[in-house]
Amino acid sequence: MTSSGLNKFDANLLKIALTLARRGIGLTGPNPSVGCVIAYGKTIIGRGCTSINGRPHAEMVAIEQATRHYLYQTSVKKEKITVYTTLEPCAHDDTSPSCAKEIIKFGADRVVFLLKDPDERTHGKGVSILESAGIDCVNAKVYKEEMLDTVSGYLKRKKENKPFVSLKIASSINGKIGTKKGESKWISGDLSRKKVQLIRSNHDAILVGSKTVLSDNPRLNLRDEYQNIPQKFIFILDANLSIPYSKELKIIKFNEKEKIHVFTKKNCDKEKIKQIRKLGLNLIQVGKKKGKLDISEILLKIGNLRINKLLVEGGSSIWTSFIKENFFDEIIIFWGNNILNGTAMPTFNDFLPVNTRIKGFPRLKLRYIKNWGNDIEAVWQPITKET
Template sequence: MSAAPEEPPATSREQQAMLRALEIAANGPARGVNPQVGCVILGADGTVIAEGWHRGVGTAHAEVDALSQLAPGAARGATAVVTLEPCNHTGHTGPCAVALIEAGIGRVVFAVSDPGSHSGGGAERLRAAGVSVTGGVLVDEAEAFLGDWLTVARLGRPLVTVKWASSLDGRIAAADGTSRWITGDAARADVHRRRSEHDAILVGTGTALADDPSLTARDELGGLLPAQPIPVVMGTRAIPTDAAVHRHPLPVVLHHGHDPAALLAELRATGVRSVFIEGGPTIATAFLRAGLADTVLTYLAPVLLGGPRLAIDDLGIATIGDALRLETVSVERLGADLLLISAPTTSAPRIPSTDRTLSV
């Protein structure tokens, strides 16, 4: 069996075209199911003959957008420089790899390989058709640009942040259930800022019924911040029609079920890339136990409460050797409080569960 031919290195003009492709990719929508992608087509002399970018779900992908600006046959022998590997599947649009082949493109240069199990493989299809292909060009810049979309695509689910505010001894409420306010103004302002940076905010029906939260992101004066997370309530109990969450500026998502993975799949299908979990210990425990937490935010107030109202319920850990280990990312002081940002270690196993039913 003969070895596969080596990829020719990208020329300086192709690298410059990749920088331009990243620049125009930013014209597309930053949120949603699809990534921001840019494409620059170079003629035989290395000059730019067309540019394109993806404008959102259902619209032409960047490669097809660029090709549409050329007369029939004008792309023959040209080079397409794309920030993401041309797709190899039919969704709302056809496969870009096929469109490039049919247009007569002679060479394709891309930055990041498509991580999708269905959409990937475009480079192999192009090579099989005799197109010269070089990948990994300015890959670091492109991966930084794609940011959370690429991480979500590789994980196959939205990123999950689990947050709670507690006393130093890990209590989220006093014995009588009161919890406002454990932390101070600076910590609460930080929470609202982080809410606004996420696509969705999640609580269980238990929290929705007990606290009647609005699930909005607000400023210090109580006004709504420009960016609002989609409110999501998970569980099987009904939420009153006059609940505060129904007055959220975005429609509430009511997930009738107890499976965290199923909920994340549902949210990802709608374009959600990040979820901020602010429910009580039942919801937080469910996502931690399922291995579905990427970041843990713990706001610690310098108070002691004692009692049973812990931030996390039973994780099913019987011995210290099975503890769910986290790595400290940073520690911030917020007025009198501390914010501990941590992340489960990459080797942290999913904790087996003998009971998949959650009372939320």
């Protein structure tokens, strides 16, 4: 296997494969979203991205398309066939033969990929299978940041058995998320709320606290042009089961009941537990840490459900818990064009001692910023040794 020998054509086709991979972010779980392009000489004969719910894989979609191309069907093979894929082709046989074996059967001469698959069933093994069949494999060292963005959730879950966590916040210019009485509709504008639908579609699950459910009665479903996408998993943190669960609750009314999970403390009211399960919801009891539900345990249980990316939509106490424990990978914040009273609801509560100096508070790296009408969206990530 080599990591060099790329030309401009190779780089361009890898970029196309990345574009294909981005289409499936949030739709292919528990599998990663992968893009694949197949070239016969300098002609593209097949393209594919991982299908909804993860099957078939991108390579299989591209191979199926390529086998119908007239250049592939000619009796004499005049040009070399190269498979460009964002992730190392899988090596394990599951419900169908591995992609590595299918690439060999297809007759490829060369495979160029961006990242080795961290799955122990494939890591390095896909390459070994291909090279054993005489296929030249190239691990391209380009588009690293773009590639990591497409599989961030998958990589995090494989490494830590926890999902990639995005905190999604809508606040006023002065950092308030609602009036003192709890009114929050609408701090952000129409364009921002439409962008939130795209953000939800790019995640596998949404998490909220009981206060958000009680004050806003949110639907948390995909709407508008995203309404035909499979609805997301919903996680509700409700330590004391304070929410009056019924069929009229919008979260239950507009989402698939089997995808709704309620996290609560151990030894809760048995009648309330019975009512929740009668509605067809899932209930998970976890321990407490410093008087609150243990976020680390919750994330591990969400990881066990094979959730790659988790969108945390509030409210203040939930975001603060994630910040305090450093259990977040990015913050997506929308600033509306309004200013609320100083006594209005803050975005975060205190999470460090009151005498903490400025240098003791976390600093973040700005990854993205854009205006939506009069609103501003910014994406921040923790500063790590890698960044």
